[in-house]
Amino acid sequence: MDDCIIIGAGPAGLTAAIYLARFHLRIRLFDCGTSRAALIACTHNHAGYPEGISGKDLLARMLAQAERYGAVRELAEVTGLRAAETGFVARVGERDYPARAILLATGVVNHRPEMSETLHAEALARGLLRYCPICDGYEVTDRRVGVIGTGDRGTNEAIFLRGYTADMTLIAPEAEHDLPDELAAELDEAGVKRIDGPCGNYAIEGDRLAFDTAQGRLAFDSVYPALGSRIRSGLAIQAGARAAEDGCLEVDDHQRTSVPGLFAAGDVTKGLDQISHAMGEAGVAATTIRNMLAEQRPLRR
Numbered sequence: 001m002d003d004c005i006i007i008g009a010g011p012a013g014l015t016a017a018i019y020l021a022r023f024h025l026r027i028r029l030f031d032c033g034t035s036r037a038a039l040i041a042c043t044h045n046h047a048g049y050p051e052g053i054s055g056k057d058l059l060a061r062m063l064a065q066a067e068r069y070g071a072v073r074e075l076a077e078v079t080g081l082r083a084a085e086t087g088f089v090a091r092v093g094e095r096d097y098p099a100r101a102i103l104l105a106t107g108v109v110n111h112r113p114e115m116s117e118t119l120h121a122e123a124l125a126r127g128l129l130r131y132c133p134i135c136d137g138y139e140v141t142d143r144r145v146g147v148i149g150t151g152d153r154g155t156n157e158a159i160f161l162r163g164y165t166a167d168m169t170l171i172a173p174e175a176e177h178d179l180p181d182e183l184a185a186e187l188d189e190a191g192v193k194r195i196d197g198p199c200g201n202y203a204i205e206g207d208r209l210a211f212d213t214a215q216g217r218l219a220f221d222s223v224y225p226a227l228g229s230r231i232r233s234g235l236a237i238q239a240g241a242r243a244a245e246d247g248c249l250e251v252d253d254h255q256r257t258s259v260p261g262l263f264a265a266g267d268v269t270k271g272l273d274q275i276s277h278a279m280g281e282a283g284v285a286a287t288t289i290r291n292m293l294a295e296q297r298p299l300r301r
C-alpha cells in the first residue's frame with residue numbers, strides 16, 4: 001500500500017510530490033496531462049523568474065525536481081475514489097490502488113469561447129486570448145481589451161481590468177446582457193462599454209482577435225473569456241468530501257477536506273487560482289499528510 005496517492009501533476013501536485021518524496025514516503029503520482037499551467041505562454045508574475053517562464057517549462061522543472069527524489073509521474077486518469085478501512089482506493093483503468101492518504105490536485109478547466117483548437121492555441125500563444133487578469137492584466141496595460149461575459153462574473157472581470165486600460169468592452173456571450181441596474185450602473189460609472197452578443201466567427205485579423213457581435217464585427221488586442229470553469233472535484237465528492245456550490249472543495253487551514261485522510265490543494269479548492277497559491281497549499285498539505293501518517297505509525301529509517 002502507498003503512503004499517499006497524489007492525483008494531478010500541475011503546480012500543486014508536483015510541489016506535493018517533491019515534499020512527500022523528500023519525507024521518504026512511498027507515493028504515487030497520477031496525471032492525465034491537462035494542467036492549466038501548460039496553457040501559460042509565459043508567466044511574469046511567478047516569483048523567481050525575472051524574464052518570465054512558460055508554463056510547460058515550469059512544469060518540466062518541477063517534475064525533474066520531484067523525479068530527483070524518486071517520484072514517478074504515471075500518465076493515467078483516476079476514474080474512481082472511495083474510502084476503505086485503512087485509507088482509500090483509487091481506480092485507474094482496471095486496477096485498484098490502495099493508499100493511506102490521498103491528495104487531490106486536479107485543478108479546474110476554463111469554459112472556452114466556441115473556436116477551433118488550433119485557433120485557440122494560436123490566440124493563447126500570442127496573448128490575444130487570456131484567461132487570468134490577476135496573472136497578466138499588466139500585459140494589457142493601455143491596450144484595447146474585450147471581456148466575453150455578463151452578470152456578476154463578467155462585470156467583476158471588466159471592472160478589474162479597467163484598472164489597466166481605459167479601452168474596456170464587455171460583450172455578452174449569448175444574445176443580450178444579463179445585467180441588473182446596479183451592475184449596469186457600475187459599468188457605466190467605470191466607463192466600460194457594453195455590447196450584446198451572440199459572439200461567434202472568431203478569427204485572428206492582423207494583430208487582433210476579431211469576432212461577430214450584435215453590433216457588428218469587433219477586434220481587440222486581447223480578449224478575456226469570463227465564462228466560468230468546471231471544477232475537477234468529482235473524485236473527492238464521490239469519496240464523501242464537502243464542496244461549495246460552485247464545486248470547489250472545502251478545506252481547513254491544513255488542506256484537510258471533510259473526509260479524514262483526504263486532502264486537496266490548488267485550483268480545485270476554494271481560493272486564489274494562482275501558481276504560488278497552489279504551491280503553498282501543496283506544501284501545507286504534504287507536511288500535514290506526513291505528520292498524520294507519523295502519528296498513525298512512527299516514521300523511522
Ligand SMILES: Cc1cc2nc3c(=O)[nH]c(=O)nc-3n(C[C@H](O)[C@H](O)[C@H](O)COP(=O)(O)OP(=O)(O)OC[C@H]3O[C@@H](n4cnc5c(N)ncnc54)[C@H](O)[C@@H]3O)c2cc1C
Binds near residue numbers: 035110
Ligand atoms: C492561460 C492561463 C494563464 C495563466 N497564467 C498564470 C500566471 O501567469 N501566473 C499564475 O500564478 N497562474 C496563472 N494561471 C493559473 C494557473 O495555471 C493555475 O492556478 C495552476 O495551474 C493551478 O495548479 P493546479 O496544480 O491546482 O492545477 P492544474 O495546473 O490545472 O493541474 C491539475 C492536474 O490534474 C490532472 N488531473 C485532473 N483530473 C485528473 C484525474 N482524474 N486523474 C489524473 N490526473 C488528473 C490534470 O491533468 C492536471 O495536470 C494561468 C492559467 C491559464 C489558463
